[in-house]
Amino acid sequence: MKRSQTEYVAGGGLIDRRSLLVGGISFLAASSFKPVAASANEGTRKIGDDFPVWSKTLGPKGTTYGQPSVHEQHLKLKLQLPSAPENLGTAGWLTPLEKMHGIITPNGLHFGSHHFGVPDIDPDKHELLIHGLVEKPLKFSVQQLLRYPMVSKIRFIECAGNTAPNALAPFSYDGSCQDLHGLISCAEWVGIPVSVLLDETGLEKKAKWVIVEGADGGSHSRSIPLSKLLDDAIIAFYQNGERLRAEQGYPMRLLLPGWEGNTSIKYVHRLEVVDAPAYTGHDSGTYTQHLSNGQIEGFAFHMDVKSVITHPSGKQILQEQGFYEISGLAWSGYGKISKVEVSADAGKTWAPAQLHGPIIEKALTRFSIPWHWDGKSTLLLSRATDAYGRLQPTRKEWKQRYSSPTFNHYNAIQPWDINSNGEVENVYA
Ligand SMILES: Nc1nc2c(c(=O)[nH]1)N[C@H]1C(S)=C(S)[C@@H](COP(=O)(O)O)O[C@H]1N2
Ligand SMILES: [Mo]
Numbered sequence: 001m002k003r004s005q006t007e008y009v010a011g012g013g014l015i016d017r018r019s020l021l022v023g024g025i026s027f028l029a030a031s032s033f034k035p036v037a038a039s040a041n042e043g044t045r046k047i048g049d050d051f052p053v054w055s056k057t058l059g060p061k062g063t064t065y066g067q068p069s070v071h072e073q074h075l076k077l078k079l080q081l082p083s084a085p086e087n088l089g090t091a092g093w094l095t096p097l098e099k100m101h102g103i104i105t106p107n108g109l110h111f112g113s114h115h116f117g118v119p120d121i122d123p124d125k126h127e128l129l130i131h132g133l134v135e136k137p138l139k140f141s142v143q144q145l146l147r148y149p150m151v152s153k154i155r156f157i158e159c160a161g162n163t164a165p166n167a168l169a170p171f172s173y174d175g176s177c178q179d180l181h182g183l184i185s186c187a188e189w190v191g192i193p194v195s196v197l198l199d200e201t202g203l204e205k206k207a208k209w210v211i212v213e214g215a216d217g218g219s220h221s222r223s224i225p226l227s228k229l230l231d232d233a234i235i236a237f238y239q240n241g242e243r244l245r246a247e248q249g250y251p252m253r254l255l256l257p258g259w260e261g262n263t264s265i266k267y268v269h270r271l272e273v274v275d276a277p278a279y280t281g282h283d284s285g286t287y288t289q290h291l292s293n294g295q296i297e298g299f300a301f302h303m304d305v306k307s308v309i310t311h312p313s314g315k316q317i318l319q320e321q322g323f324y325e326i327s328g329l330a331w332s333g334y335g336k337i338s339k340v341e342v343s344a345d346a347g348k349t350w351a352p353a354q355l356h357g358p359i360i361e362k363a364l365t366r367f368s369i370p371w372h373w374d375g376k377s378t379l380l381l382s383r384a385t386d387a388y389g390r391l392q393p394t395r396k397e398w399k400q401r402y403s404s405p406t407f408n409h410y411n412a413i414q415p416w417d418i419n420s421n422g423e424v425e426n427v428y429a
């Protein structure tokens with residue numbers, strides 16, 4: 001009787017979430033749920049005989065700084081293949097997106113992109129200098145900055161080179177969601193609006209750009225339009241409630257919400273206000289794209305609208321046909337996500353997924369939709385639209401815009417192939 005209440009909203013077994021509310025989930029699962037049987041020797045056994053040892057003894061007191069459960073230590077960052085072209089001279093650490101839920105990345109699992117290693121900076125010796133086309137150049141110690149009023153922003157950071165294998169590899173690379181999409185994370189960042197500090201130094205009329213430099217060995221630097229720094233940029237000190245991890249820029253970093261990760265300069269120690277970009281190596285080399293019309297695209301700062309299904313995703317195996325919740329992440333560097341559609345029949349039909357609030361601009365947004373897998377091979381896809389109507393392209397459309405060897409800013413729809421054994425694999429479609 002209950003089964004008849006399941007309403008399908010699109011092909012391939014996508015279910016209307018409201019029909020689950022009346023039907024429950026267990027009726028959709030093939031054999032996963034075991035009914036509880038009364039024990040055979042009930043009466044002769046004492047209550048508590050079957051309790052596990054942790055229910056009958058006292059555990060240890062706890063420690064001064066908590067760690068993840070010993071049973072969850074398989075959750076790890078993974079080093080990007082050193083041979084990946086986008087990885088020359090860089091350590092890229094990938095976040096295990098498919099092993100997490102919600103939208104916040106725990107600090108220990110935040111992805112990392114380190115061009116010059118992870119410096120160990122003494123906060124008492126680190127200073128921020130603001131100079132150039134300002135009325136009054138100023139130098140701030142970390143202690144001075146920590147006394148400023150701070151603001152909180154939940155924002156993603158995505159490396160421009162995220163998902164590069166799908167842009168570059170001639171045949172689809174058989175990787176996990178972590179392998180393919182793990183150069184994105186989302187955290188609560190707390191810090192000082194850059195506009196507040198520029199207010200103190202004052203700006204000269206000719207001021208248009210700012211060269212921002214980090215204190216690490218190779219002085220990672222980029223030229224940033226002044227307008228962005230005056231808009232929503234912060235100098236961040238806190239990450240998910242604790243001071244920044246060394247990997248994320250301790251003692252402080254620039255955070256440019258929605259822009260390619262490399263502009264969020266870690267270990268920031270210098271802002272030089274200028275009238276034109278400096279064309280640093282990163283400005284004119286690493287972070288430019290080759291367009292198929294022969295032009296070079298530079299200063300393409302925004303990370304475009306994108307989504308990926310994290311459950312199920314590459315390298316996972318569906319054990320049996322039956323109920324699954326398709327779940328994933330969507331984001332846009334322009335603002336809020338307004339819609340995510342999912343297809344379970346290779347793009348023939350689409351249904352809107354549920355967006356889990358709060359929907360925050362330039363942050364990850366979790367989406368989900370219930371699904372009944374009939375055990376047949378199929379393709380799962382998701383496509384996101386943002387508040388400005390920007391829609392994710394297909395891989396073919398993306399490849400038409402950019403020419404090889406460009407791999408930055410890849411945001412095409414990710415198809416996951418499910419075969420009849422339940423194996424999930426990255427494919428081009
Ligand atoms: N000083 C400095 N800032 C840096 C980098 C760096 O190597 N040095 N890497 C950049 C790149 S390429 C990215 S994608 C982001 C990554 O931030 P995360 O390592 O905190 O995830 O930091 C950016 N800021
Ligand atoms: Mo990056």
